[in-house]
Amino acid sequence: MTPSLLSLLRKVDTPTVCNAIEVAQGKRGFDQFTRGTMQCSAPDEPAIVGYxxxxxIAxxxxxxxxxxxxxxRRMAYYKYMAEAPKPSVAVIEDVDYPDCIGAYWGEINTTVHKGFGMSGVVTNGVMRDLGDLPDGFPVVAGSIGPSHGFVYIREIDTPVSVFGLTVSPGDLIHADRHGALVIPEDVIVQLEAAIQKLLVTERIVLDAARQSGFDFETFETAWAEFEKARV
Structure with a gap:
C-alpha cells in the first residue's frame, strides 16, 4: 500500500471503497463486508485503515x-498489538455474540491501543466511555454498554468473524460508521485509480442533479453517460 493510497483511503468512506473494489475487479458481486448495523464511536472522523x-474475547x-x-495471554495480546506493522487495526470477535456484555473497548483500552500506534478497532462486541475515548481512534462496534463483565482474551492471531465478515490476520481493513470490509490483495495496485475513476463517474449525475433547472430530460442524459462509464 503506497502512501498516496493510504491517504486516499482515509479520506473516502467505506461504501466508496466497496464500489471502487468492484470497479477494480470489473464486475459486481464483491461481498467481503459486514452485515447489519454497527455503532461508531466517532462517525465524523476519518476512516479506519490498516492491516x-x-x-x-469473552x-x-x-x-x-x-x-x-x-x-x-493478556500480556501476549498487548505485545502482539504493540508490535503490529503499521498501519494496523484491531479486529476483535466477542464469542458471546449476539449476547455480548463485556465492554472491552473503553477509555483505557482505546488509549492504550492508540498509544501503540494503531488506527482503530472493529468488533462485534461492546464499547463504553463514550465522550472519554481518545480522538483519532474510532471504534466500530456491535453495541454500547456499561459493564466489562468478566472480559478476557480467548485467542490471538487467528481468523475471526465480525458481523458476517471473516477477517484473517494481515488482511487490509477499511471501516467507518457504515461497517467494515476486507480489501482483496489482488486489487490493491489498481485501487487508487479505481477510487478516482469512481469519484469522477459519480460527478456526472451529482453535478447535473445540483444544477438549477434539473429535470427528467437532464437526468436521462446524465444517467446514460453515467451508465457508460460505470461497471
Missing part, C-alpha cells in the same frame, strides 16, 4: 483457566 491484528462467564494463564 488486521485479530483476537477473540465476558459473560469468568475464565476457567488458571489466572496465570489468562494473565500471560
Amino acid at each position: 488486521a491484528r485479530t483476537a477473540k 465476558a459473560i462467564h469468568p475464565p476457567t483457566e488458571p489466572a496465570d494463564v489468562i494473565r500471560a
Whole structure:
C-alpha cells in the first residue's frame, strides 16, 4: 500500500471503497463486508485503515483457566498489538455474540491501543466511555454498554468473524460508521485509480442533479453517460 493510497483511503468512506473494489475487479458481486448495523464511536472522523491484528474475547462467564494463564495471554495480546506493522487495526470477535456484555473497548483500552500506534478497532462486541475515548481512534462496534463483565482474551492471531465478515490476520481493513470490509490483495495496485475513476463517474449525475433547472430530460442524459462509464 503506497502512501498516496493510504491517504486516499482515509479520506473516502467505506461504501466508496466497496464500489471502487468492484470497479477494480470489473464486475459486481464483491461481498467481503459486514452485515447489519454497527455503532461508531466517532462517525465524523476519518476512516479506519490498516492491516488486521485479530483476537477473540469473552465476558459473560469468568475464565476457567488458571489466572496465570489468562494473565500471560493478556500480556501476549498487548505485545502482539504493540508490535503490529503499521498501519494496523484491531479486529476483535466477542464469542458471546449476539449476547455480548463485556465492554472491552473503553477509555483505557482505546488509549492504550492508540498509544501503540494503531488506527482503530472493529468488533462485534461492546464499547463504553463514550465522550472519554481518545480522538483519532474510532471504534466500530456491535453495541454500547456499561459493564466489562468478566472480559478476557480467548485467542490471538487467528481468523475471526465480525458481523458476517471473516477477517484473517494481515488482511487490509477499511471501516467507518457504515461497517467494515476486507480489501482483496489482488486489487490493491489498481485501487487508487479505481477510487478516482469512481469519484469522477459519480460527478456526472451529482453535478447535473445540483444544477438549477434539473429535470427528467437532464437526468436521462446524465444517467446514460453515467451508465457508460460505470461497471
